[in-house]
Amino acid sequence: MPAAPKPETLAAFEAAKGFMPTDEGLALYAAAVEAGRLGLPLLEVGTYCGRSTILLADAARAAGVTALTVDHHRGSEEQQPGWDYHDPETVDPELGLMDTLPTFRRTLHRAGLEEHVVALVGRSPQIAAIWGTPLALVFIDGGHTDEHASADYEGWAPHVAEGGLLLIHDVFPDPVDEFTGQAPYRVHLRALRSGAFTEVSTTGSLRVLRRTGTGI
Numbered sequence: 001m002p003a004a005p006k007p008e009t010l011a012a013f014e015a016a017k018g019f020m021p022t023d024e025g026l027a028l029y030a031a032a033v034e035a036g037r038l039g040l041p042l043l044e045v046g047t048y049c050g051r052s053t054i055l056l057a058d059a060a061r062a063a064g065v066t067a068l069t070v071d072h073h074r075g076s077e078e079q080q081p082g083w084d085y086h087d088p089e090t091v092d093p094e095l096g097l098m099d100t101l102p103t104f105r106r107t108l109h110r111a112g113l114e115e116h117v118v119a120l121v122g123r124s125p126q127i128a129a130i131w132g133t134p135l136a137l138v139f140i141d142g143g144h145t146d147e148h149a150s151a152d153y154e155g156w157a158p159h160v161a162e163g164g165l166l167l168i169h170d171v172f173p174d175p176v177d178e179f180t181g182q183a184p185y186r187v188h189l190r191a192l193r194s195g196a197f198t199e200v201s202t203t204g205s206l207r208v209l210r211r212t213g214t215g216i
Contacts, residue, residue: 018051036063047071128155
């Protein structure tokens with residue numbers, strides 16, 4: 001039976017700002033618990049307000065490892081003014097720019113998980129370029145353009161340890177179902193074609209893959 005979060009952790013996840021459905025969150029948590037057994041950090045690309053970070057952090061706490069979360073906190077393209085996913089509450093009133101970092105910090109504090117998370121604030125490719133530590137899990141949930149999704153994959157997938165997990169969110173094979181483009185789907189196909197990753201499970205738009213070969 002897959003590992004499940006405690007009721008209070010799940011309640012914190014469901015109360016947090018964000019878009020991940022509960023069934024996908026439960027699959028993320030189970031994957032994070034499994035990956036945590038490798039004794040290496042768990043990393044997500046795309047923090048937003050910390051909804052999924054709660055689950056990664058709780059799994060990291062149980063495994064005695066660290067959860068890492070990467071985001072510039074200025075919002076991806078679909079979260080800007082004029083888009084359906086824009087939330088005016090996340091706009092810095094002084095600068096007039098998206099700033100989800102304060103909301104993220106409040107989310108983690110309320111969940112009692114601050115000490116189990118390291119927030120890496122910056123552009124994903126810049127951080128990935130100087131990263132040198134193997135990772136038990138990489139969860140790609142950042143920008144949905146081909147440029148951003150491909151950069152996240154190329155930057156972080158090489159750091160997935162042997163036997164570690166690569167998770168890709170918002171994978172929509174049918175163009176009718178997609179909401180911001182099919183870039184994550186194309187990254188998913190690329191990972192499978194590489195021979196480096198084998199699919200483990202599918203839950204909604206979340207794909208879980210395991211590193212079973214070298215490269216990306």
